[in-house]
Amino acid sequence: MILLLMPVIQIILFGFAMSTEVKNTKVVVLANQADEVTRQLIERIDASQYFEIAVIAHNSGDVDNAFRDGTAKLAIIFENGFSKKLTHEGKAHIQLIADATDPNAATSFVFYAGNIINSYQQELMPVQSAAGLIQPEVKMLYNPQMISAYNFVPGVLGMIMLLICAMMTSIAIVREKEMGTMEILLVSPMKPIYTMLSKIAPYFVLSVINFATIMLLSVYVLHVPVAGSFISLVLVSLLYIFVSLALGLLISTITSTQLAAMFISGMGLMLPVMLLSGMIFPIENMPGILRFISNFVPARWYIDAVKTIMIKGLSITEVGTDVAVLSVMAVLLVIASVKKFKVRLE
Amino acid sequence: MNIIHNNNIAVSCAGISKHYKKVQALKNVSFEVSKGEIFGIIGPDGAGKTSLFRILTTLILADNGTATVNGFDVVKNYKNIRECVGYMPGKFSLYQDLTVEENLEFFATVFNTSIKENYDLIKDIYVQIEPFKTRRAGKLSGGMKQKLALSCALIHKPAVLFLDEPTTGVDPVSRKEFWGMLKNLKKQGITILVSTPYMDEASLCDRIGLIQNGSFLTIDTPEEIIAGFGQRLWAAHSKNMNKLLTDLRSNADVKSSFAFGDAVHITLNEDYKTEQLRHELEVKGHTGISIRTIKPGIEDCFMELSKSEKY
Numbered sequence: 001m002i003l004l005l006m007p008v009i010q011i012i013l014f015g016f017a018m019s020t021e022v023k024n025t026k027v028v029v030l031a032n033q034a035d036e037v038t039r040q041l042i043e044r045i046d047a048s049q050y051f052e053i054a055v056i057a058h059n060s061g062d063v064d065n066a067f068r069d070g071t072a073k074l075a076i077i078f079e080n081g082f083s084k085k086l087t088h089e090g091k092a093h094i095q096l097i098a099d100a101t102d103p104n105a106a107t108s109f110v111f112y113a114g115n116i117i118n119s120y121q122q123e124l125m126p127v128q129s130a131a132g133l134i135q136p137e138v139k140m141l142y143n144p145q146m147i148s149a150y151n152f153v154p155g156v157l158g159m160i161m162l163l164i165c166a167m168m169t170s171i172a173i174v175r176e177k178e179m180g181t182m183e184i185l186l187v188s189p190m191k192p193i194y195t196m197l198s199k200i201a202p203y204f205v206l207s208v209i210n211f212a213t214i215m216l217l218s219v220y221v222l223h224v225p226v227a228g229s230f231i232s233l234v235l236v237s238l239l240y241i242f243v244s245l246a247l248g249l250l251i252s253t254i255t256s257t258q259l260a261a262m263f264i265s266g267m268g269l270m271l272p273v274m275l276l277s278g279m280i281f282p283i284e285n286m287p288g289i290l291r292f293i294s295n296f297v298p299a300r301w302y303i304d305a306v307k308t309i310m311i312k313g314l315s316i317t318e319v320g321t322d323v324a325v326l327s328v329m330a331v332l333l334v335i336a337s338v339k340k341f342k343v344r345l346e
Numbered sequence: 347m348n349i350i351h352n353n354n355i356a357v358s359c360a361g362i363s364k365h366y367k368k369v370q371a372l373k374n375v376s377f378e379v380s381k382g383e384i385f386g387i388i389g390p391d392g393a394g395k396t397s398l399f400r401i402l403t404t405l406i407l408a409d410n411g412t413a414t415v416n417g418f419d420v421v422k423n424y425k426n427i428r429e430c431v432g433y434m435p436g437k438f439s440l441y442q443d444l445t446v447e448e449n450l451e452f453f454a455t456v457f458n459t460s461i462k463e464n465y466d467l468i469k470d471i472y473v474q475i476e477p478f479k480t481r482r483a484g485k486l487s488g489g490m491k492q493k494l495a496l497s498c499a500l501i502h503k504p505a506v507l508f509l510d511e512p513t514t515g516v517d518p519v520s521r522k523e524f525w526g527m528l529k530n531l532k533k534q535g536i537t538i539l540v541s542t543p544y545m546d547e548a549s550l551c552d553r554i555g556l557i558q559n560g561s562f563l564t565i566d567t568p569e570e571i572i573a574g575f576g577q578r579l580w581a582a583h584s585k586n587m588n589k590l591l592t593d594l595r596s597n598a599d600v601k602s603s604f605a606f607g608d609a610v611h612i613t614l615n616e617d618y619k620t621e622q623l624r625h626e627l628e629v630k631g632h633t634g635i636s637i638r639t640i641k642p643g644i645e646d647c648f649m650e651l652s653k654s655e656k657y
Contacts, residue, residue: 180439184498187403187433188456189425343424345405 007160007210011153011217025109026054028072030063037083037124044120045076050112063097073099074109086124153218154306155279158299159270160214161237162244165207166269169248170261172199178258183345192341199252200245207241227313235316236309239326240302246333247298253340273299301325356381356506356537357402361411364397364560371397373560374411379539379553384532386551387541388644394560395541396436399510402539403433416505429457432504434495436511436541442484446475446494449483450501457502467534468497471527489520496527500536507531509540513547525550545645556648563651568644575642575650577601580620581609584632593630597623604649611646 027045031038046053051074055066066072075097079085086092096113098106173196176182185195211234218224226233248265255261274280276290277299283291294300305322308314316323357379364372372394379385387395400406402415404424412419418426440449450472454461465472475493478486483494492512499507509528513521525547528538532552540551548554548568555565564571582603584590591610594603599618604611614623620637627635 179442180435180437181441183405183435184433184439184453185456186405187428187431188453189429189458190456344407345400 004206004209004213006164007214008217010160011156011214012221023050024052025050025074026072027051027113028055028057028063028066028075029053029077030057030060030075031078031082032058032080033082035083037086038078041078041117041120042076045113045116048112048116051116067097067099073105074113076113152279153214153222153224154303154310155277157211157214157218157237157306158240158277158303159273159279161207161211161241161302162247162269162273162299163266164210165203165241165244166248166251167262167265168203168206169200169245170251170255170265171258172203173249173252174255174258174261177256186343186345192343193338196249196337196341200249203245203248204241207245208238211237211241224310226310228309229315232316232319233306233309236302236305236319236323236326239323239330240298243298243302243326243330243333246330246337250333250337250340253337253342272297276300277303279303295325298326298329301329354380355414355417356383357385357413357415357539359398359402359411359413362398362401362408362413363410364394364401364406364408371560372401372408375561376411377555377562377565379537381537382532382535383552384528384538384540384550386548386554387539387557388543388545388548388554388648389541389557390543393557395557396510397560398557399433399508399539399541403431403508404428429502430505432499432502432507434499434507434509434512436514438491438495440483440491440495440498443482445480445482446486447479449494450497453498454501459502461501464501464503467503467531468500470530471500472497474523488516489523492516492520492524493527496524500531504536506537506539509538511541511543513542513544521547545643545648548644554644556644556651558648558652563648571644571647572642575647577613577642577650579640579642579646580612580614580637581606581640582612582623583609583634583636584627585634586632589630590627590632593627593632597626599623602650602653604646606645611640611649613650 029042029045031042042053045051054072055062057063057066057075060077063072063075063077067075075095077095077097079093079095082092082094094117096110098109100106173182176185215226219226247269251261251264255264272293276283276286276294276297278294279299283294283300286294301322305319305326308319308322309316355378359378360376362372362375363370375394375398387398389395397406401408402413402420404420404427407421412421414420415427416430418424418430420427441452444452450461454463471493475486475490475497478490483491486494496509496512499509513524516524521544528540528550531538542548551568553565553567554571556563556571564574566574582590582594587605587608587610591603591605594600594610594612599615600623601613601615602611614620624635624637
């Protein structure tokens with residue numbers, strides 16, 4: 001039960017709670033001399049899905065308070081005589097103050113607010129912009145709205161699948177050892193490979209169910225579309241599930257207690273997957289040694305493949321390297337666990 | 347190291363030694379078990395019984411020595427041995443989440459057989475637990491668990507059956523039943539090696555090996571071992587049993603004294619008479635003294651042998 005619910009909870013947690021996108025951010029506005037232009041601009045900001053005017057401040061003290069008690073994350077302050085200056089001098093000042101306790105979020109707030117102000121400015125003075133004023137145009141490829149779910153769904157998929165598959169299987173054989181049933185199984189004509197396959201099989205089914213749950217949630221709850229071929233995605237995922245199960249199996253054959261197996265699969269896999277798979281930190285920015293290590297993290301290759309297929313919408317032929325690396329990993333892991341499987345108790 | 351390849355030998359051990367990190371579990375153990383025999387390995391906890399069983403069932407490797415089971419070497423031909431032996435570990439080792447019936451079916455499949463095929467063999471045992479066949483194995487009583495474990499170990503009609511302390515933690519009635527079942531299995535020609543810490547079960551075996559600290563004190567039929575006791579044995583009794591034991595131990599003419607339930611079993615020096623002993627005990631203030639001759643049991647022999655081993 002827990003094994004089936006865990007991915008649901010995690011994906012929802014990552015999807016909503018840990019989202020870095022800007023949505024309904026509370027804004028405090030200070031416009032001492034409200035006029036037509038400031039009103040329009042404020043309305044424009046309020047109307048956008050990114051911001052919500054929470055406080056209309058009357059002096060700078062109100063702005064400070066709004067930040068302090070957390071009612072606002074962004075302040076927009078118009079200088080006195082804003083519209084007059086704009087029409088007469090051709091320029092006026094707006095001050096944007098962001099709560100930078102979360103620097104990433106603050107940058108996005110300012111960026112979004114700046115965009116809204118710019119577009120308003122263009123509408124207001126089409127002549128000026130036509131006169132060769134260079135406006136940078138930023139295009140967010142594949143993810144124009146910068147929806148963070150696009151980034152983390154492949155990441156969470158890679159992490160959850162690895163964690164659940166590896167953790168479940170890592171306990172599987174160790175439990176037999178702890179319960180003493182391994183003793184009887186060993187004193188039987190069962191071949192080690194059959195013992196291992198039969199241990200993997202139920203968890204494979206479970207993992208596939210988990211995969212399906214995550215996919216359903218991402219598509220229907222988080223609205224992350226599958227841009228590429230769904231079949232390719234499933235094929236890559238099945239391969240990845242197999243790699244994870246084999247990894248768990250290897251852990252299971254080398255440990256002797258459930259606790260140790262849990263610890264290795266939990267701690268030993270969680271951190272590298274979180275940090276080195278490109279899920280949180282881009283691999284390209286890592287120092288050489290870490291980049292090298294990240295090559296051995298299966299999630300890195302899987303996440304890359306999922307991003308390519310699911311978000312970029314390319315086909316399985318574009319992720320040949322990822323598939324090849326994962327296949328090699330699968331084969332090596334299975335060979336290692338069969339070799340490591342002890343035909344005796346010690 | 348010569349292993350006599352005799353068709354009548356089911357299990358043979360020659361110079362088996364095994365040590366764990368600090369403990370020497372088995373010291374140069376050699377013995378043979380004939381086909382169709384019930385061989386009891388009797389000794390206290392930590393004597394090396396389980397280690398010996400695990401070596402013979404190919405679960406662990408001995409440091410030294412060789413052993414064969416059913417003619418197969420425990421190291422080289424371990425796969426053959428695993429096909430022809432039944433093993434019941436001391437700890438209940440079936441799947442607790444599976445029902446009685448599921449466990450039996452599972453082990454039948456593992457051993458490439460079916461319940462039907464060897465049902466005759468386990469019938470006598472299985473009928474007793476059949477009323478509970480939909481119950482989970484973990485929820486069974488101790489005696490039931492043992493019966494189920496025995497059924498599972500027998501499902502593939504093994505040539506040699508290894509039972510590691512099958513009656514530990516089982517009530518006296520079930521223990522008696524269990525030994526009855528072993529007698530029936532013997533009739534089917536199955537060689538049975540059974541270990542137990544209970545001395546009173548020794549007489550139910552064809553031959554026994556008394557084991558202590560990793561080596562056999564003696565290996566013989568229970569009758570011969572008792573006959574080999576060779577001394578007169580008395581059971582002494584008095585109102586104050588604790589004082590009696592210390593007083594007897596401080597008496598130089600009492601060769602040995604061990605507390606056995608409600609009496610102290612003693613052997614005396616040749617020329618020391620029980621009358622003298624009674625008198626001396628009365629002087630020390632004991633009342634209600636009774637000293638009577640008794641027949642020695644396996645436990646007395648074990649005590650005597652382990653004592654001579656030490657000195």
